[in-house]
Amino acid sequence: MSKAAYQPQVDKLLAAIGAHVNSAGVKLGVAHHDAISPILHWIDYLKGSELTGCCDDMLDGIRATAVEASGCIALGLIRPALFALRAQIDATIAWLFFKDHPIEWEFLLRTGDGFKSRNETIEFFGRYVERFTARFQILTAHRTRSVEQPYRLLSAHIHGQSALVVPTFQNLAAMVYPKGQCEEAIKIQADVVEYIGDIFLSYYASKWPALPDSILSAAKARVPNEKHSSLFS
Known part of the structure; x- marks a missing residue:
């Protein structure tokens, strides 16, 4: 495809993004910030009290993926926003595990091998962190999020892997989702925030006197x- 043939696609994409931002971008950004706020409180607490000197930047990664999700939703780009939402969970469990495993962390950085799956890490916490599973079960039983996982x-x-979730874009402008679907993405963000918060609280609940009032x-x-x-x- 020549530049001349592709340019109209780019122009229409920019126009669609501009129209979305002008009509709903700020409102969506504010709503997303409100949804992510509890995890920002967790990050502030953890950076002030629980750093070990190993993989500390993973906490900054959670905050960065929150910024990424906010920007994508404000632009109407929901597909990359969903990637950022899942990355928040991945960064959370990675930090919780590797903060106490510097040898494994160094090996991962050196070789690119040794990543831990979500299930593997949750099972590890259930085995080695006292009352993690019991707490997580209580929080899950009384969740407000629309989906458990x-x-x-x-x-x-x-x-x-389903026709329900496979994108059907026929042009670049179609990548910009309508406001209603952006609002649904913010609801998913709120679910992710509660899920991450439940993991953190299951891990740290024994230290409840030191936890921020907003979390408690x-x-x-x-x-x-x-x-x-x-x-x-």
């Missing part, structure tokens, strides 16, 4: 009073 939903979109109050609002002692023990 947002990671699975995001993976379905990313791998495109949100968990207590979801979980019945009679289960608070089990959750925070």
Whole structure:
């Protein structure tokens, strides 16, 4: 394809992005920031209290993927936003595991081998972190998110193994999704935030006196009073 033939596609894409941003971009960006806010509180706490000197930049990676998702949603580019949402979960479990495994982290950086899957890491926490599984079960039983496993939903979109999630773009401008679907992506972001927060809280709940009030109050609002002692023990 020649440059002259391709230029109209690019022009229409830019026009579609511009129209989307002008009509809804700021509103969507603000809504996304509100959805991601609990994880930003977690990152601030963890960077202030729980760094080990190993793979600390993975926490910055969670924040960066939040910025990425926000920008993509503001532009109407939902497909790359979904990749960024799943990356938030991947960065979370990677940091939680590798922060205490400097030898494995150095090996991964040196060879590119040794990545841990989400299931593998959650199973590791369940075996070695006291009461992790019990806490996670309590939080999951009293979730507000629409899906129990947002990671699975995001993976379905990313791998495109169903006609329901395979993109059908016929031109570049079609990559810009309407406002309603952008709002659905923000709802998925909220689900991801709750899921990540449940992982962090299951790991750190024994340190509840040091946790930010915003994190504690949100968990207590979801979980019945009679289960608070089990959750925070």
